[in-house]
Amino acid sequence: EPEVTQTPSHQVTQMGQEVILRCVPISNHLYFYWYRQILGQKVEFLVSFYNNEISEKSEIFDDQFSVERPDGSNFTLKIRSTKLEDSAMYFCASSTDRNEKLFFGSGTQLSVL
């Protein structure tokens, strides 16, 4: 069964450093998303991406965040200068269309020290 894959599974970084989280969405999906989950809290929307551009972003997704689809398969989330409060599990998701089933990857646990 097709699945969303994310790498790395764990990332530890120093505050102020840049990190890139990588995702390979399901191949025939057109809509791509990043969500995050702080330990014990809700899954929170960060950004959606369609047709090679951001379609929607949340207040969390400030200037320190960016997304890119550098080729036909990868979808990346970059945090330019990490803060302690960026520590969370980051999930990539994809869907065939908006308002359709979201399929999630296993997540990248980001720890900012």
Added chain:
Amino acid sequence: GESVGLHLPTLSVQEGDNSIINCAYSNSASDYFIWYKQESGKGPQFIIDIRSNMDKRQGQRVTVLLNKTVKHLSLQIAATQPGDSAVYFCAASRDSGTYKYIFGTGTRLKVLA
């Protein structure tokens, strides 16, 4: 703002019994709902979905009920098994004006042997 909430943080059931997990949403414009299962350290796994033109939908051992009048949905799991132990989230979206899904906090289901 929009919210999706769950009534109980933890639900304990005996193996073989039926489980009912509830969720309330605030936005009457929400028209698509998904239940996810999340095991420790993993991404949300799709269980079942329902659109607002339906009141009930059944899957394998699971049923989702939607009451639009009171903005409430429930997930029923028949003959609960140890493998059902996880956190269950509901998520809501709407077809117009947004790409994001709003997630609830989650209910932890514990299956007792």
